[in-house]
Amino acid sequence: MRRTPSRRLVAAVLLAASVLIPTATTSAVATTTTATVSFAGGDRDDCPAGPAGGLGRTTTARLDKAVADVRRQAGIPGVVVGLWMPGKGCYVRATGEADTVTHRPMTTGLYARIGSETKTFTVTALLRLVDEGRVRLDDPIARYVRGVPDGRHITLRHLAEMRSGLFPYTADLGFVHDLLSDTGRSFTPREVLAYGFKHDNTFAPGTRFEYSNTNLVLLGLVIEKVTGLRAADFIDRNVLRPARLGHTLFPDGPEFPDPHARGYTNQTLTGAVADATDWNPSWAWTAGAMISDLHDLRSWARTVATGTLLSPETQRQRLRMLPTGFPGLSYGLGIFESGGWIGHNGSIPGYETVTVYLPSQKATLVVILNTDITYGGQEPSSLVARAVTEVVTPDHVYDRPVPSDQQQSLR
Numbered sequence: 001m002r003r004t005p006s007r008r009l010v011a012a013v014l015l016a017a018s019v020l021i022p023t024a025t026t027s028a029v030a031t032t033t034t035a036t037v038s039f040a041g042g043d044r045d046d047c048p049a050g051p052a053g054g055l056g057r058t059t060t061a062r063l064d065k066a067v068a069d070v071r072r073q074a075g076i077p078g079v080v081v082g083l084w085m086p087g088k089g090c091y092v093r094a095t096g097e098a099d100t101v102t103h104r105p106m107t108t109g110l111y112a113r114i115g116s117e118t119k120t121f122t123v124t125a126l127l128r129l130v131d132e133g134r135v136r137l138d139d140p141i142a143r144y145v146r147g148v149p150d151g152r153h154i155t156l157r158h159l160a161e162m163r164s165g166l167f168p169y170t171a172d173l174g175f176v177h178d179l180l181s182d183t184g185r186s187f188t189p190r191e192v193l194a195y196g197f198k199h200d201n202t203f204a205p206g207t208r209f210e211y212s213n214t215n216l217v218l219l220g221l222v223i224e225k226v227t228g229l230r231a232a233d234f235i236d237r238n239v240l241r242p243a244r245l246g247h248t249l250f251p252d253g254p255e256f257p258d259p260h261a262r263g264y265t266n267q268t269l270t271g272a273v274a275d276a277t278d279w280n281p282s283w284a285w286t287a288g289a290m291i292s293d294l295h296d297l298r299s300w301a302r303t304v305a306t307g308t309l310l311s312p313e314t315q316r317q318r319l320r321m322l323p324t325g326f327p328g329l330s331y332g333l334g335i336f337e338s339g340g341w342i343g344h345n346g347s348i349p350g351y352e353t354v355t356v357y358l359p360s361q362k363a364t365l366v367v368i369l370n371t372d373i374t375y376g377g378q379e380p381s382s383l384v385a386r387a388v389t390e391v392v393t394p395d396h397v398y399d400r401p402v403p404s405d406q407q408q409s410l411r
Contacts, residue, residue, distance in 0.1 A: 165204060324336075345385075
């Protein structure tokens with residue numbers, strides 16, 4: 001599917017320019033490789049080697065087929081799936097290509113840009129400040145950041161739960177043009193906010209849900225104002241380190257640790273497919289610039305869903321899920337619930353991820369893709385996650401049935 005850049009960018013989470021390639025979809029179906037568990041940095045997972053992984057050969061075969069079918073239909077170059085179900089078993093697979101030019105196989109030990117999953121880290125950092133008594137969720141944003149339209153009535157809570165009414169800067173056509181004209185450009189938080197602040201607010205604070213990266217960039221500025229530290233440094237010291245996430249980082253620019261897959265997008269000015277691996281994600285900042293890997297995302301899924309780093313009361317507030325207007329999807333404070341699965345997805349030109357946790361079964365699912373090109377109006381990562389959960393948790397299917405003309409707003 002080809003979209004206009006403006007629709008595709010409504011709250012997506014991009015990165016820095018590269019070379020045009022023929023298509024990411026042709027070679028995506030040409031090669032299928034399967035990798036065993038091998039994590040960046042030498043860490044190992046507790047999923048046993050072999051085809052079954054404790055889930056049984058029949059279930060494993062069904063999962064292999066489900067993932068292969070989605071990858072083939074959607075033209076996804078490479079997919080990593082990690083599924084852990086205590087008491088039942090696990091499933092860790094990498095299939096397809098990490099590079100459609102060299103045909104290097106996808107493996108489970110690759111770093112990936114995680115797009116809007118960054119929001120779970122940013123909001124966790126904010127909630128740590130709440131627990132320390134340094135901010136309150138019902139403080140107005142005007143107390144911390146000047147120049148926010150209607151900032152005296154928009155609270156930090158409104159921002160974290162996507163109910164501020166502030167215009168998403170990624171929906172501004174000038175921003176889209178400027179970004180895609182120079183994908184190596186470095187944007188400051190104030191620069192991207194200015195694109196959104198040119199527009200009227202879309203509704204009164206607290207009255208509706210609208211996904212907007214503007215909200216999370218503002219929360220990043222709050223963190224910096226209160227702590228005197230760069231948001232990236234505060235997140236590293238107060239979230240990543242306590243959570244023991246050694247392979248998760250917040251880059252300053254287009255840097256990308258090895259090993260990683262090449263990432264493919266059609267979010268370009270012409271709609272042609274491009275290699276977006278080295279695009280600069282600074283425009284997404286605390287809304288979507290971070291990098292992680294399968295091992296860390298597995299750990300983070302449980303941490304963020306169970307509130308390990310927060311007080312019980314603050315976690316209860318975080319998980320107070322409100323309707324989004326989209327069937328089957330509710331949103332809390334920088335976290336969502338779909339089919340009982342709690343967590344977040346991420347999308348940035350070239351990459352998509354899903355990291356979710358199912359409390360009723362203490363199950364974890366992580367999906368990593370090296371494309372964000374939609375198929376049938378759906379994000380490819382959602383298609384993979386849905387296919388996997390239809391097999392292993394048919395009563396709890398991860399599904400975000402967002403209308404195709406609005407589905408890009410959930411990034």
